[in-house]
Amino acid sequence: xxxxxxxxxxxxxxxxxxxxxxxxxxxxxxxxxxxxxxxxxxxxxxxxxxxxxxxxxxxxxxxxxxxxxxxxxxxxxxxxxxxxxxxxxxxxxxxxxxxxxxxxxxxxxxxxxxxxxxxxxxxxxxxxxxxxxxxxxxxxxxxxxxxxxxxxxxxxxxxxxxxxxxxxxxxxxxxxxxxxxxxxxxxxxxxxxxxxxxxxxxxxxxxxxxxxxxxxxxxxxxxxxxxxxxxxxxxxxxxxxxxxxxxxxxxxxxxxxxxxxxxxxxxxxxxxxxxxxxxxxxxxxxxxxxxxxxxxxxxxxxxxxxxxxxxxxxxxxxxxxxxxxxxxxxxxxxxxxxxxxxxxxxxxxxxxxxxxxxxxxxxxxxxxxx
Numbered sequence: 001x002x003x004x005x006x007x008x009x010x011x012x013x014x015x016x017x018x019x020x021x022x023x024x025x026x027x028x029x030x031x032x033x034x035x036x037x038x039x040x041x042x043x044x045x046x047x048x049x050x051x052x053x054x055x056x057x058x059x060x061x062x063x064x065x066x067x068x069x070x071x072x073x074x075x076x077x078x079x080x081x082x083x084x085x086x087x088x089x090x091x092x093x094x095x096x097x098x099x100x101x102x103x104x105x106x107x108x109x110x111x112x113x114x115x116x117x118x119x120x121x122x123x124x125x126x127x128x129x130x131x132x133x134x135x136x137x138x139x140x141x142x143x144x145x146x147x148x149x150x151x152x153x154x155x156x157x158x159x160x161x162x163x164x165x166x167x168x169x170x171x172x173x174x175x176x177x178x179x180x181x182x183x184x185x186x187x188x189x190x191x192x193x194x195x196x197x198x199x200x201x202x203x204x205x206x207x208x209x210x211x212x213x214x215x216x217x218x219x220x221x222x223x224x225x226x227x228x229x230x231x232x233x234x235x236x237x238x239x240x241x242x243x244x245x246x247x248x249x250x251x252x253x254x255x256x257x258x259x260x261x262x263x264x265x266x267x268x269x270x271x272x273x274x275x276x277x278x279x280x281x282x283x284x285x286x287x288x289x290x291x292x293x294x295x296x297x298x299x300x301x302x303x304x305x306x307x308x309x310x311x312x313x314x315x316x317x318x319x320x321x322x323x324x325x326x327x328x329x330x331x332x333x334x335x336x337x338x339x340x341x342x343x344x345x346x347x348x349x350x351x352x353x354x355x356x357x358x359x360x361x362x363x364x365x366x367x368x369x370x
Contacts, residue, residue, distance in 0.1 A: 003039035006031060012039040016046065041067075054149055058101065059094035065142050074237050076228045084135045088113065093136075098143060101153045109136075110160045129161030168305040169298040171197075176306065182292035189285045191261040192275050193303070195221075199248050200307030200325040203279050203300050204228060208236055211262060212270045216255050221248045223326065229278050244326035308332070312339045 003012050013031035028046055033039040044056070044064050054061065062085060070078060092109050093101060113132055117123050124132070136154065143149035171179065176197050183189045196206055204226035213222045223246050228235045239245055250258075261274070268274065282300045290297040298306075304325065311321045318332040325332075 003033070003036045003043065005036075012036050014039045014043040014046075016043045054098040054143060054147060056098060057094065058096050058098055059090050061098045061143065061147075062090065062094075062139060065139050068142065068146065074240075075230055075235060076237065079230055081135055084132055085139075088132050089136055089139070098149065103153050103155075103157050106136075106154050106157045110157070114160055124161075126161045130159070131161070133160050169296070169302045170309045171295070171298060171303070171306045173310065175293075175295045176303075178293040178295055179289045183285060183289040186285070187261065187264060188275060188277070189282075189289075191257060192277075192282065193285070193289075194254060194257055196300070196303045197307060198251065198254050200304050200311075201248065202226065202240065202244075202304060202326075203282060205239065205244070205326075207273065207275055207277065207279070207282075209274050210271050211268065211274060214250075214255075214258060216259060219250045219252070219255050221250055222246075223248060227273070229280075239326065241326065243322070243328055246323065246326050248324060308336060309339055312336060 003014055005011075006013050011031065012033040012035060013029065014033070015027070015029045030039075030042060030046075033042065044060055066078075066082070066085075073081075092112070093105070096105070110133065113124060113129055115123075133154075137152065140149065140152035140154055144152050180190060180193060180197075183193065192206060195201065195209075196203070199221060201221075201223060205223050207227035208225040209221075213224070214220075215222070223239060223244060225236050226239050226244075228237060262268075265274065279300065286300050287297060308321055308325060311324070318329045318336075321327075322329040322332045
């Protein structure tokens, strides 16, 4: 579906085929576009809106899909989608017409994804397979809801992958203390990891922090933004979810340590990031500290899991934990169910106790009547 240059007035025009209200194929031409992009945009929209058949290549529809969703999603989410689409969806479906893709095509594609192995023989993880499938499903759902595709070809096809990742790695408090001692020679690293472990905030939330986010009077930390490194640029975005906007109560020792860190910063403005590094820096420091401390290596994100594990082991409820770390209580319960104490026996014993009390009371009442 090309656009054409009108050399007479240095504009662009579109010439394409669509469908009339009776389903007949018709030619449409429109002139006067300032850019090639504008001509192609008009052409794509015309073809889509001219009938229910979606007689266009999947690659063309994906361009429209991306344009539609871009205003409503985070830039980091968009980049993730584009990576998956360009790597796994367009190479397989790009030249196929949207309305010609069948359930069998979906099954074959899924089998291709499940059987994939890289040069080292490593396959895609179950959670990544799930993510890839969800991305393709979202494209077809958009075609159904907005552009009248009669039905998604993914409907009725068994899914692939699974939502739940491998069991998270954790550090005990003792392991973390060994790690923190190992990285004390780099103050910025030490203070960054202190915040991550003792508050459970996300890496992006940490790297977006500025001085004014800390309230040492109320001993709170305000989480209102997140840091991303996208296309070699520093990008500050809203937090991951609505629940992520929150205030985290800080222990006294951490308030004192962060004040010490602020005192060491020379002329850093209130609105500048206090940890001017990237996630890559944190990963390297995590590796370095783990090796020095001779403890198992975990991901930076696993410090968040370690904090949540610590709170669960100290008897805090899913609701209290969720409020602190910016999750929903349901998500905390689902993800960390295996860490919460099993109260099964306590429940059964309580039922026995109450039942026996009821029976005893009933028996005494009968004796009084006699």
